[in-house]
Amino acid sequence: MNESPRIEIDPASSTPVVRQILDNVRLLLVEGKLAPGSPLPSVRRLAMELGVHFNTVAESYRQLAAEGWLELKHGRNAVVVRRSVTRVANRDWADGFRTRVRVLVAQIRSEGVTAKALAQELQIIAAEVTKS
C-alpha cells in the first residue's frame, strides 16, 4: 500500500502558515506525488489535522487553484488537475531565480553551513531537476 504524501508546517516559523501549506502542496504537485485527478483532503479535515483555522487552508487551496493546480467545487474535495504551463519566452525568469537562490544561499550560509557543503547540495538538486 502506497503511503500518502504528507506536508508539515511549523507554526513558530516566521513564514505565514498559508505560505507554508502552499509551498508544501506545490512541491508535491511539481514532483508529481499528487497526480492529476487525485482529490485532496477537505479543508476541514486538513485544518483539523494541522491544528490551524479552516480559512488558512481554504486560502492556500484558493491560491493553488488560482495557479491552476487545483479545481475547487463547493461541497466536494479539491481535485488536482492537469496544468497547462505557458512556456516563458524571455530570460527575465533567470534573473529573478538567481536573486532568490542567492538570498537563500546567503541565509543558509549565515546559519553556519559551509560553502562546499552548500555547493554539493545544489549539485544534487540540479541533478534531480535534470532528471525530472
Next chain:
Amino acid sequence: MRLFILLYNIPMGAMLFALPNLTRPGLLFGVPVPAGFRQGPDGRRAIRMYRTVVGPFLLAALCLSFLVPLNNTFGLFAVAFPLGLMLVAGIAFYIQYKRLRPVVVAIAPVRQAELATTPDRLPWFAWLLAVPFAMLISAAWYLHLNWIRIPAKFPVHWGIDGLPNRWDERTVNGVYGPLVFGAENVRVVPGVCSRRLVWFPAVAYAEYSARNHGRRGVLYWNLVCRNCRGTLTEHSSVALNLAAVGDHCFWLNYDPEKVHGIRRSFGIDAGQMLEGGRDLLQPGRCGTLCSEAFWHRIHVQFRQPMVVDLALGPRAGYSFSRVFMSFREALIQPVVIIKSRAKFVVKLSDRQHRSRSDRQPFSTVWGESLVEPPLARCRSSEKLKGRAIEPGASC
C-alpha cells in the same frame, strides 16, 4: 429496577475503569508521554494506582445496587452512584495527572498532516446517530396519532421540592417543542464528540482510523445510547407518557414497595416521577372512585383538581418513566424495556384483581377537597359525551 440501574451504570463504570486505555498511546492521564511510557513500569504503576482507587469503589457500588432496599434510599443511591463514581475517578485521574507532569514531553513544534487522496467518508458507526432521530420521529408520530389523549395541561418542569413549577398546554409548541429541542441536542452530539471519535483525530488520519476504529465505535455507540435515553426521558417524556397511558391499566393497584422505576429526570438523574392520571382513574370504570387509602398507598403527592387526567407523585426511581406504559409505546423503546415490562405486567395484573375491594369514594388529597364530578372523570370516554353521570355510575 436494579437491572436498569446496573444496565445504565455498569457501562459508565467500565468506561471510567478503562479510561487510561481509551486515550491514544502518546497521552496518559492527560499528559503527553514518551512513546512506550504506557507499557513501562511508571506507566503501568500510574494505571494500577488509578484502578486501585476506582475499582473497589465501582465494585462496592455494584454490590450496594443489590443490597440497598428499593425505597427512597435506593433513589438516593441511584443518584449518588454515578456522581460518586465520577467524583472518585476524577480525583484519581487528577492525582495521576499531577504525578505524571514531570515526565511530560514537549510537543514537537512541527505539525504534520497526511494528504490522503481518498475522499472523506464517515465511519459506518456514525450512522448510529440515526437511532435517536428515529426515536424522536416515532415519538412525534405517536403523539400525533394520540393527540386527543394528551391532557389539555401538563407539567414540563419540576422543582427541587418535587412539585411541578412549569406547565404547558396541548398545543403544537407545547407537545412537539420538546421534541425539536431533543433533535437539536441529538444534532449537537456529532459536533461535540465526533472530533475525536468519528472524524478528525489529532494524529494522522489513516493511521488513527485503522488502529482505533473499534474503540472509537464503542465510545460512539455509548454516546448514542446515552443520547437515546436522554432524548426520550428528557424531551418527550411528559406528553408521551400521558398519551400512552389509558388503555392498559396495569399499575392501577400496583404495590409501591415493588415499583420504583417510574420517574422523570431532573438534572443529572435526580428527578421526580410522573404518573398518568388516567391510569389511576381506572379506564373503563370511570364512575368508580378510588379510595383514599389507595391514593395514599401510591404516594400521590400532587393532583390538580381541574385536570383530572393528571396526578403526580414523587418516588425513588431512575429515569425509566415508560417501563410500565402501553405496548404501543414500548415498541419504540429498547427491547430490554419491553422484556422488563412484560415481567412486571404479570405481577401488576394479578394484584389488580386482588385489590378491587379497596376502592371507596375518594375525598381529599393534601387537605384539598377533590370530589370531582364523575362526568369530568369520564370525559375521555367516547361513550359518555353529552351524558350526565351520577356519582358511582359505571361507564
